[in-house]
Amino acid sequence: MGFFSKIKDAIFGKKAEAATPAPVEGAPAAAPVAAPAPVDVAAVLGGMAGADGLNWQSSIVDLMKLVGIDSSFENRKALAHELGDADYSGSAEENIALHKAVMKGLAENGGNVPASMLD
Secondary structure, X not given: OOHHHHHHHHHHOOOOOOOOOOOOOOOXXXXXXXXXXXXXXXXXXXXXXXXXXXXXXXXXXXXHHHOOOOOOHHHHHHHHHHOOOOOOOOOHHHHHHHHHHHHHHHHHOOEEOOHHHOO
16 A cells, blocks of 8 residues: 555545445336545544644645654655655655645545645
8 A cells, every 4th residue: 555545544534345236137226326525634634633733734744644654755755756756855845745746636536625735
């Protein structure tokens, strides 16, 4: 499992996918399943233990710490590679960009992310 998946699972929770039973001939069609509501990423993160002592809103290091992932350079570099930055060197600018890339990924996967964390 990659680091982005670990972050996403910590925020969204691990959702067990229920197997859809095969339709029975002659049975009425099943009602369509409603799409899950978007996850309020800021509310979930803000409600985690220790959130008030970390700058998770803009710091990739603090975000990783909050969700229980070692925020070492090696792990941040691996996360950056997962998200398409093959030249990650750990500079402050790259850490800001990495945080935004994580938030963008969360938004693309059903998260409701404040605009301030995306731009």
